[in-house]
Amino acid sequence: MFRIGIDIGGTNIAAGIVDESYKIVEKKSIKTKDVQDPSQMIKALAELIKNLMESALVKPEMVTAIGVGVPGTLDPESGKVLYANNLGFEDVPFLNELKAVVGEGLADKIYFDNDANAAAIGEYITGGYSAKNFVMMTIGTGIGGGVIINGKVLRGCNYAAAEFGHMTINFDGVDCNCGRKGCFEDYASAEGLMNLAWDAMNTSEGAKSCLSSKVSSREELNGEIFFEAVRSGDKVAKEILSEYIFYLSEGIINIINIFQPDVLTLSGGITKAADLYLDDLKKLVAKGIYSRNSSKNTEIMLSKGISDSGDIGIIGAALIYKM
Ligand SMILES: [Zn+2]
Numbered sequence: 001m002f003r004i005g006i007d008i009g010g011t012n013i014a015a016g017i018v019d020e021s022y023k024i025v026e027k028k029s030i031k032t033k034d035v036q037d038p039s040q041m042i043k044a045l046a047e048l049i050k051n052l053m054e055s056a057l058v059k060p061e062m063v064t065a066i067g068v069g070v071p072g073t074l075d076p077e078s079g080k081v082l083y084a085n086n087l088g089f090e091d092v093p094f095l096n097e098l099k100a101v102v103g104e105g106l107a108d109k110i111y112f113d114n115d116a117n118a119a120a121i122g123e124y125i126t127g128g129y130s131a132k133n134f135v136m137m138t139i140g141t142g143i144g145g146g147v148i149i150n151g152k153v154l155r156g157c158n159y160a161a162a163e164f165g166h167m168t169i170n171f172d173g174v175d176c177n178c179g180r181k182g183c184f185e186d187y188a189s190a191e192g193l194m195n196l197a198w199d200a201m202n203t204s205e206g207a208k209s210c211l212s213s214k215v216s217s218r219e220e221l222n223g224e225i226f227f228e229a230v231r232s233g234d235k236v237a238k239e240i241l242s243e244y245i246f247y248l249s250e251g252i253i254n255i256i257n258i259f260q261p262d263v264l265t266l267s268g269g270i271t272k273a274a275d276l277y278l279d280d281l282k283k284l285v286a287k288g289i290y291s292r293n294s295s296k297n298t299e300i301m302l303s304k305g306i307s308d309s310g311d312i313g314i315i316g317a318a319l320i321y322k323m
Helices: 038-055 094-101 115-126 184-188 190-201 210-214 223-231 235-259 269-276 278-288 312-318
Strands: 002-008 012-018 024-031 063-070 073-075 080-084 089-092 110-114 134-139 143-149 263-267 299-302
Touching: 002 038, 002 115, 002 312, 012 038, 012 312, 024 038, 024 312, 038 063, 038 094, 063 094, 063 115, 063 312, 073 110, 080 094, 089 094, 094 110, 110 115, 115 134, 115 143, 115 312, 134 235, 134 269, 143 184, 143 235, 184 190, 184 235, 190 210, 190 223, 190 235, 190 269, 210 223, 210 235, 223 235, 223 269, 235 263, 235 278, 263 269, 269 278, 278 299
Parallel strands: 002 063, 063 110, 134 263, 263 299
Antiparallel strands: 002 012, 012 024, 073 080, 080 089, 134 143
16 A cells, blocks of 8 residues: 655655655655645646656555645644745645545545644654654754654644744844744754854954855855864854854753653754764753753654655655554
8 A cells, every 4th residue: 555745845846655664656746836826736736646646556546645744834624724934825725625636536535734743753653763752853944843742743723833943042032034032943943053153253253263264155154164164173163063052952951841752853954964063962951951860861863864865754744644
């Protein structure tokens, strides 16, 4: 039997057929920008599903479930996408419309979830974690994540629980795009790190950093250049990283204090340089958590690879029906 997963991202809508061992046996994608409005999107999704099944020679009766990961808030009762900022969707009767066009024998197999929840489901199931309580934190342009409690994903009333990025860690901090101040992701996302670095470079001390000789604008600055500077022993870069790790640890401590997961995994591009900071991060977290004197505490680790390959969104979506 097979499952079909669709990951609606800001750049691509990626879809795949996933087999019993969680491997993608057939994959197709289209550009998100080629889809202008909700009805075009729904037609495009039905088309993707049809094309995938045709090229993999999969018949409707061989499909256990179809799952769609949507970057937005959803209403499980009505099947509506309430709001998806990046897609410009508001109050779209998503599930009903997709069911109407998906083709015979498939309508009652369709599920949807928030894309971050879908990714957490994918990581949790394919990573083979024995943890009952599990948190995945994804550090990218923003910070997102998913929470599994007693083996079930925590969706919240509109499927947008676990928006870790928008808990404030600094009430007097920078303005966040969500309307609050000092949100976790403004400091601890990959973007936050680059902002910290750019600000530090523009001080008299920072001007001496090798970063200042390599980069002349904020746009030129990226993680690769930054971590290379840290590896080369650049003092300013190392100080920026310490500051960054402090912010990251504060957010992680908050989450551990709330959920007490057995395992908390980190994923996202920034974890490629984790050898430079993971030990320090774990020490800061261990010092800060409420249950610091307990013999058993949350294990912090990197997600098991599959998350960074870009396929976890598809696999996770395909597995939404399980959780
Ligand atoms: Zn925010």
